[in-house]
Amino acid sequence: MIEVSGLSKLYGSFSAVRDLSFSVRPGEVLGLVGPNGAGKTSTLRCLAGIIPASGGSIRVARHDLATNPVEAKRALAFFPDEPRLFDYLTVRQHLAFVAKIYRVPDHEQIAGPLLEELELSEKVNELPGALSRGMKQKLAIACGLLHSPAVMFFDEPLTGLDPLGIRRMKDSILRRAREGATIVLSSHLLHLLEEVCSHVLILKRGVKIAHGTIAEVAAQFGSAEGAVNLEDVFIRATGGTED
Numbered sequence: 001m002i003e004v005s006g007l008s009k010l011y012g013s014f015s016a017v018r019d020l021s022f023s024v025r026p027g028e029v030l031g032l033v034g035p036n037g038a039g040k041t042s043t044l045r046c047l048a049g050i051i052p053a054s055g056g057s058i059r060v061a062r063h064d065l066a067t068n069p070v071e072a073k074r075a076l077a078f079f080p081d082e083p084r085l086f087d088y089l090t091v092r093q094h095l096a097f098v099a100k101i102y103r104v105p106d107h108e109q110i111a112g113p114l115l116e117e118l119e120l121s122e123k124v125n126e127l128p129g130a131l132s133r134g135m136k137q138k139l140a141i142a143c144g145l146l147h148s149p150a151v152m153f154f155d156e157p158l159t160g161l162d163p164l165g166i167r168r169m170k171d172s173i174l175r176r177a178r179e180g181a182t183i184v185l186s187s188h189l190l191h192l193l194e195e196v197c198s199h200v201l202i203l204k205r206g207v208k209i210a211h212g213t214i215a216e217v218a219a220q221f222g223s224a225e226g227a228v229n230l231e232d233v234f235i236r237a238t239g240g241t242e243d
């Protein structure tokens with residue numbers, strides 16, 4: 001469960017996110033969409049406690065992120081668009097390190113199937129420098145999933161993956177949602193979002209302009225002819241990036 005109320009994020013005097021409220025329940029996947037610079041990454045970083053919010057409140061798995069940050073962060077995983085890895089730790093050592101930080105006992109039993117699922121089993125002894133971009137992304141995902149988080153934030157999880165990787169990632173997100181995880185993800189790949197998300201929230205210049213199930217948002221911004229795909233909805237709702 002995620003409950004966000006009146007979230008704002010300022011960079012100096014620039015307002016990147018304004019008075020944003022929404023909640024996501026276990027089993028739901030919320031797609032955060034919006035033009036470049038709309039505030040998606042800023043929102044996700046605030047939700048994950050990577051950067052401080054300037055105002056409002058965030059509750060993750062019933063823990064207030066401001067007053068109970070350790071418990072809140074223990075319940076969540078954040079997957080950034082640019083994976084940050086340790087240059088001198090192998091794939092195996094990354095997982096062992098994360099297991100230590102999150103106090104995951106017998107982590108090999110979880111890491112084995114995860115590496116298999118993410119097709120990294122052959123690379124366990126490689127350093128990040130010897131991994132492709134998509135593999136680095138998968139290693140960051142394996143590290144994030146190791147502590148079985150109840151709440152997951154993905155920033156552009158599908159970018160950089162090959163077609164099979166995209167399908168596996170979609171399946172993996174859907175499976176975790178079915179198992180009760182609460183998921184928020186941002187993406188510009190709207191046709192893929194339609195297959196994964198139960199809900200969508202459209203941001204424009206830091207302001208929420210639409211939020212609901214895909215059907216609800218489509219009804220609000222769908223074309224007169226009744227054709228509803230998220231791309232049409234997005235273009236109608238955001239009206240391009242220049243206005």
Ligand SMILES: Nc1ncnc2c1ncn2[C@@H]1O[C@H](COP(=O)(O)OP(=O)(O)OP(=O)(O)O)[C@@H](O)[C@H]1O
Nearest residue numbers: 011014015016034035036037038039040041042043
């Ligand atoms: N560290 C920062 N300092 C100053 N301004 C920032 C910083 N990070 C982001 N911004 C600004 O905040 C706004 C929102 O940026 P953000 O990265 O959240 O957008 P986004 O929706 O993730 O965009 P994209 O689709 O390009 O990833 C932009 O105008 C950006 O220039």
Ligand SMILES: [Mg+2]
Nearest residue numbers: 040041042155
């Ligand atoms: Mg972004």
